[in-house]
Each structure stands twice: as C-alpha cells, then as structure tokens.
Amino acid sequence: MIDEFAKDNLHGRLRRDRKALLWKLDGLSEYDARRPLTATGTNLLGLVKHVATVEARYFGEVFDRPSPEPLCRWQDSDGSDQWATEDETHEQIIGFYRRTWEHSDATINELSLDAPGHVPWWSEPSPNTNLFAVMVHVLSESVRHAGHADILREGLDGRTGLRAEHETRIDEEARAAHCARIEQAATAAATSAAPIKAQDC
Numbered sequence: 001m002i003d004e005f006a007k008d009n010l011h012g013r014l015r016r017d018r019k020a021l022l023w024k025l026d027g028l029s030e031y032d033a034r035r036p037l038t039a040t041g042t043n044l045l046g047l048v049k050h051v052a053t054v055e056a057r058y059f060g061e062v063f064d065r066p067s068p069e070p071l072c073r074w075q076d077s078d079g080s081d082q083w084a085t086e087d088e089t090h091e092q093i094i095g096f097y098r099r100t101w102e103h104s105d106a107t108i109n110e111l112s113l114d115a116p117g118h119v120p121w122w123s124e125p126s127p128n129t130n131l132f133a134v135m136v137h138v139l140s141e142s143v144r145h146a147g148h149a150d151i152l153r154e155g156l157d158g159r160t161g162l163r164a165e166h167e168t169r170i171d172e173e174a175r176a177a178h179c180a181r182i183e184q185a186a187t188a189a190a191t192s193a194a195p196i197k198a199q200d201c
Contacts, residue, residue: 003113010135011108017142018101021048022094024149028156034084037152044152045090046083047145052097053081058138059104062117063131067103069096108135 024044025033033045056067084093113132120127154160158175 006132007108007113007135010132010139011105014135014139014142015101017139017146018051018097021051021142021146021149022097024146024153025090025094028153030090032156033090036083037155041083042148042152043083044149045093047149047152048097049084049088049093050082051142051145052093052100054141055097055104055138056100058119058134059107062119062129062134063107063111063115065103065107067100069099104138107131 025048028044034043036043053071056071059065060067084090108131111131113130113135115131117129117131117134118127119129119134122129150160
C-alpha cells in the first residue's frame with residue numbers, strides 16, 4: 001500500500017515538472033530558446049535535451065530496457081547533451097522528450113519500487129540500485145533543471161510561474177521597487193559584515 005502511494009506520488013511530481021520545464025519554452029523565438037544565457041552556455045532548449053537524455057538512460061538502460069531510439073552522447077567534454085545544434089529543431093527535441101516520457105512511464109508502471117537496476121556510472125554508494133532510488137534521482141534532476149529554466153526564462157522576458165495558470169502579470173514598478181529594497185539590504189549588509197565562509201553555511 002505505502003509502495004503504491006510513494007510510486008504514484010513520485011511519478012505525479014515527475015509528470016508535473018516535465019510539463020513545467022516544457023512550458024518555459026512556450027512563446028520563445030528559436031534564438032532565445034537556444035542561445036547561451038550563462039557563462040557556461042546554459043540554455044533552455046539544451047536543458048530539455050539534457051533532461052530527456054537523463055530520463056532515457058535512467059529509466060532505460062539502468063533496467064535493461066534501452067530507449068527505442070538512439071541517444072545522443074552525454075557528459076562529453078563539449079557538453080553536447082546540453083545544447084541544440086543548428087540541425088536539431090526544437091520540435092525534434094520536444095518530440096524526443098515526449099517519447100522518452102512514454103518509455104519512462106512504461107518502466108515505472110511495469111516495475112515495482114524494489115525492482116533492481118544497475119547504474120554503471122555510479123560509484124557511490126553502489127552502482128546496484130532499485131526503481132525507487134532512480135525515481136528519486138531523476139525527480140531531483142528534473143526539479144533542479146526546471147529551477148534553472150525558471151531563472152533563465154525570468155531573465156529573458158520576466159515570465160515566471162510553474163505553468164500558464166499560475167502566471168501573474170508583471171507589475172514592472174512594483175518589481176523594480178522590490179529589487180531596490182533587496183539591493184539596499186545587500187549594500188547595507190556588505191558594509192558591516194565579514195565575507196561568508198563555507199563553514200558558516
């Protein structure tokens with residue numbers, strides 16, 4: 001009973017965050033969806049490509065259920081799983097993500113939470129694992145990258161929210177006043193405090 005509750009809960013949250021991540025691409029130009037938005041080149045379409053690849057590998061080969069389509073190489077030195085080439089359309093990448101959902105969902109639905117899996121790229125605590133641990137891991141990856149997407153999209157056009165029905169109209173004047181208050185607090189604190197050290201956190 002508790003296993004089914006846990007599985008349904010984790011699966012529901014994963015579905016929610018998949019949709020939230022895709023929504024961050026809604027209405028963007030081809031350029032804005034792809035262009036590097038951080039010093040390391042992080043971009044919105046690349047985040048979708050990366051999360052799709054993560055899901056395909058974890059819910060595929062880890063349980064000896066490989067993805068039915070070829071996967072891009074990941075974690076290469078050029079980070080090729082995290083950006084879209086000029087030959088890859090956003091429709092292809094979104095389509096790949098959606099097909100990955102179907103494959104992942106079939107794995108989740110057909111296996112029990114204690115179904116054994118093997119993650120050869122894990123060394124700690126062990127490459128031997130189970131569906132529960134993989135679901136938690138993939139959910140945490142999805143949440144992390146959806147958070148990255150939140151910040152990137154806000155930086156592009158100020159759009160925020162988990163999905164369209166949660167979006168609020170931006171009051172530019174109120175936002176500017178809010179940021180000014182935060183800036184004032186930061187400036188005041190900087191003049192009276194010592195630098196933060198890792199052990200303080």
